[in-house]
Amino acid sequence: MREIKPEQLDDLARGAGILGTGGGGDPYVGKLLAQQAIRAHGPVTVVDIDEVPADAMVVAISGMGAPTVSLEKIPAGTEEVTALRALERALGRRATHLVPIEVGGLNSMVPFIAAAQTGLPVVDGDAMGRAFPEAQMVLPGLIGVTVAPMAVADDKGNTLVLDTVSNLWAERLARSACVEMGCSVSCADTVMRGDQLRDGLVPATLTLAEELGRAVREARAVHADPVAAAAGMLGGVRLLTGKVVDVERRTSGGFARGEARLAGTAGDTGRTLELSFQNEHLLARRDGTVIATTPDLICVLDTDTGDPVTTEGLRYGLRVTVLGVPCDPRWLTPGGLDLAGPRYFGYDTDHVPLPPH
Amino acid sequence: MREIKPEQLDDLARGAGILGTGGGGDPYVGKLLAQQAIRAHGPVTVVDIDEVPADAMVVAISGMGAPTVSLEKIPAGTEEVTALRALERALGRRATHLVPIEVGGLNSMVPFIAAAQTGLPVVDGDAMGRAFPEAQMVLPGLIGVTVAPMAVADDKGNTLVLDTVSNLWAERLARSACVEMGCSVSCADTVMRGDQLRDGLVPATLTLAEELGRAVREARAVHADPVAAAAGMLGGVRLLTGKVVDVERRTSGGFARGEARLAGTAGDTGRTLELSFQNEHLLARRDGTVIATTPDLICVLDTDTGDPVTTEGLRYGLRVTVLGVPCDPRWLTPGGLDLAGPRYFGYDTDHVPLPPH
Incomplete structure (x- = not known):
């Protein structure tokens, strides 16, 4: 308490x-x-x-x-x-x-x-x-x-x-x-x-969230890499670092839906990442191949500050890093995938395990 | 009781x-x-x-x-x-x-x-x-x-x-x-x-409805005019006797909306009547002029049987008589007209008193 x-x-x-x-x-x-x-x-x-x-x-x-x-x-x-x-x-x-x-x-x-x-x-x-x-x-x-x-x-x-x-x-x-x-x-x-x-x-997800937020803030304060701090705490894998080059969004059926396209920078130059979202990021395609899907977490962070970028905050030119983070294992049971797997959302793919670190 | x-x-x-x-x-x-x-x-x-x-x-x-x-x-x-x-x-x-x-x-x-x-x-x-x-x-x-x-x-x-x-x-x-x-x-x-x-x-509208239904049935049984029996009981005025020549309907926003056009027959030959409805009949134009509006009752009856014709039952060729019947006087107060007058439904007209008998 x-x-x-x-x-x-x-x-x-x-x-x-x-x-x-x-x-x-x-x-x-x-x-x-x-x-x-x-x-x-x-x-x-x-x-x-x-x-x-x-x-x-x-x-x-x-x-x-x-x-x-x-x-x-x-x-x-x-x-x-x-x-x-x-x-x-x-x-x-x-x-x-x-x-x-x-x-x-x-x-x-x-x-x-x-x-x-x-x-x-x-x-x-x-x-x-x-x-x-x-x-x-x-x-x-x-x-x-x-x-x-x-x-x-x-x-x-x-x-x-x-x-x-x-x-x-x-x-x-x-x-x-x-x-x-x-x-x-x-x-x-x-x-x-x-x-x-x-x-x-x-x-304990409130505790995790507070510790995660603190880790990002502290890394930023000492000019360390806040995104790396977040990835380390969550066991997340970096999917792409780049900038937003296109966002298409619509508010339909009470949801914020859309797609965003990222072009890789630095070590990812030449690569692309496409994000699909319905309020949350649900699917990521890298160079045209699905590499992360709901129910795993697809987290978009501001590359410089480590701050989260919401789907409605995505805009052209934003420099972001996308992390894939494993979901709670109960989401990968048949019942969990029925509720929140990629096929429920209409994507023609099964759940794809996150790429290795 | x-x-x-x-x-x-x-x-x-x-x-x-x-x-x-x-x-x-x-x-x-x-x-x-x-x-x-x-x-x-x-x-x-x-x-x-x-x-x-x-x-x-x-x-x-x-x-x-x-x-x-x-x-x-x-x-x-x-x-x-x-x-x-x-x-x-x-x-x-x-x-x-x-x-x-x-x-x-x-x-x-x-x-x-x-x-x-x-x-x-x-x-x-x-x-x-x-x-x-x-x-x-x-x-x-x-x-x-x-x-x-x-x-x-x-x-x-x-x-x-x-x-x-x-x-x-x-x-x-x-x-x-x-x-x-x-x-x-x-x-x-x-x-x-x-x-x-x-x-x-x-x-006492349930009693009125039962008596009205009986009057129509009994008039029909003796080959009298069931529509006249209904009009007499309700103090209704005949707006047109004719046949349905056009119906346009759509189900939108949870309502059955549309318009119907009637061509006069017998004594009304050459006249037209246009009905506008949203679940109920709300407006009648005779020869292009508004002659009856909500909240007065616009009742469409089968000319031969006196049976009511619902808005969803309107169809080409149906022989009908349209009656205008005065509404409860409380509907003609400012508050009543605000709730259910023709302008609430988007018609660009005030309430029009029914034509005389």
């Missing part, structure tokens, strides 16, 4: 942005909202999975929508607790702990907003060990935990509570409401008991 | 189909579902507004969607009670009475399905005195009754409960869910106390 103070969120947001593989929302907006909430209400307690009682009621708090929208349509900062309270009313029980659904930039911060406002502790872990674009892409789904009942709240004060026959239907109905509500909403869902967390969560 | 038996629903559905101005769903499908429910569970009690206790909890039960879809995607018959129970859970109270939201064909029948299955009585009245395409177009809205909390259920077992900042938002969010759920769902909403019914409902 430890307390998180506003200034720690700088490192945590940076690290979560890297683990978020380009998605999970812009860490900057989320960080400011969480820091403001902590300054207003006091520090947030983070607890390890082992510290959560077996009968605890753990609720995942997240933002849903297109990150491109959340950049301009700043959340009100009240949606998280509105969604949480609506879910609690539907269940007739109060949450005892909150947890991030994913360690994306905005979505690693969102539980801290609700935690500061309610005084509830945040569990050190998340339901993906990365970020994914759709609500049913969570490890708890592999052990029978349902996304619904799921509460969705917007900035205007509208809420809805879903009860669905499958996690895919929870995604479909929440997504269509999200689009109607303005493409940026908050969700409370995926209710777990404390004794389900070990199987349902990737443990 | 009286009991409704399955065979009475024939007249009721026919009359409600006429009052439904082409919308509210196909009366045939609704009638079969309600008759089956009554045969399985016993007769349904219908009570007058005056018989409802002041503290009663009255819930409107309806179908939402595009009538064109409900024709082919037959409801499961369980959605109504699923929606009702979800609403009751959200409110922590049980309904004492059900009521139709509108007297459209399917939607006058839908409360009887739920009433037969639950044993609850149905209030003789409805919230429109006709049918309208959108959820916020209800007279209770003029006295401050909100559409939400609103429960929506589909045939697959998915439910959602909305709590919204306005009736328009209830419509928007329920509609987007409806589209995602397959364009045909059931709703429980617009909760009223018994002492709100006099101002919130158009009274």
Whole structure:
């Protein structure tokens, strides 16, 4: 058990942005909202999975929508607790702990907003060990935990509570409401008991994110290589260092989708890397060959600073390094690949192991 | 207080189909579902507004969607009670009475399905005195009754409960869910106390629908003019007798929209009538001039049988008579016209009084 103070969120947001593989929302907006909430209400307690009682009621708090929208349509900062309270009313029980659904930039911060406002502790872990674009892409789904009942709240004060026959239907109905509500909403869902967390969560990812963010910051401070520091901590393999030469993006179906093309520089001169994304980076082709796929993490970092580059932050001329990082092994089981493998997203390829270091 | 038996629903559905101005769903499908429910569970009690206790909890039960879809995607018959129970859970109270939201064909029948299955009585009245395409177009809205909390259920077992900042938002969010759920769902909403019914409902419209349906049937039996019988009972004015020569329809945004063109026959030879509809008939132009608009009722009847012709049933060659029928006077107040006047639907005209008899 430890307390998180506003200034720690700088490192945590940076690290979560890297683990978020380009998605999970812009860490900057989320960080400011969480820091403001902590300054207003006091520090947030983070607890390890082992510290959560077996009968605890753990609720995942997240933002849903297109990150491109959340950049301009700043959340009100009240949606998280509105969604949480609506879910609690539907269940007739109060949450005892909150947890991030994913360690994306905005979505690693969102539980801290609700935690500061309610005084509830945040569990050190998340339901993906990365970020994914759709609500049913969570490890708890592999052990029978349902996304619904799921509460969705917007900035205007509208809420809805879903009860669905499958996690895919929870995604479909929440997504269509999200689009109607303005493409940026908050969700409370995926209710777990404390004794389900070990199987349902990737443990200690908030700690990992904070340490990762610190390692990048410290490397930068001593003019060492921040990207190498990140790769070393994550066991990541460098896929390409280069610059962005083309980005094609569209906001469709409530997602930020698109492709980006990178031209190699320095040791990679002459090589190309193509990234495909749907909120998150999902596929990387090097010189025309698939070399990394979801559910492995494809992380795009600013080559100079080591800062994460979100899919909506990709732009012509940006100097980046792309890392491939192994996902939680549960994602490589048949059930995990069904949920979040490349074929689910419509890519005509199986999962491809990352190239060797 | 009286009991409704399955065979009475024939007249009721026919009359409600006429009052439904082409919308509210196909009366045939609704009638079969309600008759089956009554045969399985016993007769349904219908009570007058005056018989409802002041503290009663009255819930409107309806179908939402595009009538064109409900024709082919037959409801499961369980959605109504699923929606009702979800609403009751959200409110922590049980309904004492059900009521139709509108007297459209399917939607006058839908409360009887739920009433037969639950044993609850149905209030003789409805919230429109006709049918309208959108959820916020209800007279209770003029006295401050909100559409939400609103429960929506589909045939697959998915439910959602909305709590919204306005009736328009209830419509928007329920509609987007409806589209995602397959364009045909059931709703429980617009909760009223018994002492709100006099101002919130158009009274005795179920009785009117049944008498109207009987009058048409009896006129037909003696080879009298069934359309004249309907017009006489409703104070309606004949706008044109003719045949359908063109229909253009599209299902968009969860609605059945389109236009139909009629060429006059007999005494109307040489005249034309153009109908514009969005689930319901909303505007009639005779020889290029607007002669009837929402919120007045524009009723299309089969000239020979007096049976109602739904907007989705319009087809080339059909011989029909179009009646204009005055709406409930509350619809002609500024608030009523804001909700359901021609300008709300995008027509560049004010409400036009019906032509004299």
